[in-house]
Amino acid sequence: MKAAGRLTVRARGLVVGLPFGWLVLFVLLPSLIVFAISLVEPRLGAPPFTPLFSHGSGALPRFDGKLDNYLLIFSDSLYVAAFLSSIRIAVSAALITLVLAYPMAYAIARTGPRWRTPLLMLVVLPFWTSFLIRVYAWTGILNSNGLVNNALRHLGVIAEPLPLLHNEFAVYLGIVYSYLPFMVLPIYAVLERLDWKLLEAAADLGAPPWRAFLRVTLPLSLPGIVAGLLLVFIPAVGEFIIPELLGGPGTLMIGRVLWTEFFSNHDWPLASALAIVLLVLVLTPAIALARVTRRPEDAA
Amino acid sequence: MAADAAAMPAIAVAGVSKRFGEVRAVDSVTLEIARGEFFCLLGASGSGKTTLLRMIAGFEQPDRGRISIDGEDVTAAPPYRRPVNMMFQSYALFPHLTVARNVAFGLEEEGRPKAEIRTRVAAALDLLDMGGLGGRKPHQLSGGQSQRAALARALVKEPKILLLDEPLAALDKRLRERAQGELVALRKRLGITFVMVTHDQEEAMGMASRIALMRDGAVLQVGSPRDLYENPVSRYAAEFFGTANLFEGRVVRVNGPHVSVECDTLGTLQASCAGGVSPGSAAAVMARPEHVTLSRAPAGETNMLPARLDSLSFLGSFYAGEVVLAQGQRVSARLSPAEYAAAGAPNAGEEVSLSFSPQAARVLTR
Structure with a gap:
């Protein structure tokens, strides 16, 4: 009895400990390293930044961290503009994705069980190809000599190619296309569990279908909507590949700025500070929304 | 239709059929449900x-036939335009709304003013002794409270007809008995028509003023509980309503309500029938256990058969006996303590004679 109990305790410790250890090792620790680098100055050499602690006059090491990089980020309009533009693009793209994904998820949840699995497979199918290749493929579709423009020209709809690539439109298209499954799946998950008798009850109480949707289906699918919005917003804010391949020179997004600071300017500390600000930016709405949509059962 | 409103049925179902693929769920059903009735649709699962x-x-559209409510054809009307409300078997309370908001839902859809909604919701909750629970969420309610909340939500709209889909199925036994009486009292107080679906024969008999017994999508028989119990139209109906002892045979003579049935090894049994029986047809004589009496006297008189008392149990208000006839058929008997004493207090294993009166026995041809 006692031995079995101890084993369960140990097993439970392992179950909790494994993901916890993973989080410490691969999330918390790297974040702390990035944060530490964000507090120092760049220099030539390896590593390309000054140490955080130095041998001072006394026995204790001296702390050399400064907040200069953060002050620079918030005083330079380029960085602020990049952040604001990233948020604007990510929020709009997430909302567009929601509008497209909700009907898809709804339709899949309402089809018979025979068609549900193949339809879900189709949603996930793009993951079988590398993200980078799929985004790159869009350049072939969108450029002035690409599939769309050529087709329209052959049909005589247009004389001159439409500017489809290297602008904000292409960035939106890329984000919506790439992250659609992340919106469809969580919404599908809540709709699939929805008790459709509730809609009959709403109809019975006098609610036409659209009222029943607004008053019953939509509020009950809110957890899926919030999860989907976060799953699209979070990667989209820091997105680099999509604005780099599909965006124009004017498409200002923080992911590109960060890349430039890191790889072109070799300013690791400033890049780290940008990464930390981005992290806070992403975590704040995530935590806030997670609180708002916490299930009432848990809150009680 | 110039008929006066009071005579018009609350619900008229005329030749309604519904198929689901190859299954005939409802097969040309015609029914009239009067105002103020506690009407029950009774049947096994899959009976339609x-x-x-x-x-x-209004959740399903009939393939054929018409449905009218208060004389108005609603066959094509969607559920949200019908003057009926339903209490669902699973209650279907909205999990994201409090009990009070659940109850208010229907009135809000009608666009009633806020003050009116508040008073009517409070009144509906009070009616069902739910006064203090308006602020709770459905997951915080017990089974009985959920049932009352669902009832309040359906009744707050003051429907002319309340539909109840297995309203007591989700309650435990003790609560179910209390809720039965409460539903009957509630219907009397409100004076509206209740239509209930149940598979439980005792529930139907204890609550309904009239019952429609259904099987394979068709209505077998409509009548008062007593009617269905005493004059079942078929063997199935007889066995659905309590225990029925059936003696299979062939009709040999019909004299008004008196029918003689020749039962191979048992000889000729006498029973009564409302009509529609002709000599030569296959039939069964049905005797309810409480109409079967036992005695120590030798068999010989009408409907008296030699038998052996196989088992006997005393169940408080009555004795339940299992009797085996000479050819092996088992018969259930139910005797009051006085009847048991009059029979000479036989013990299990003893040879007895069983008998039943021709007036209480029925001839069933279907």
């Missing part, structure tokens, strides 16, 4: 009773 109720509510 729930489909019929759902067609009255």
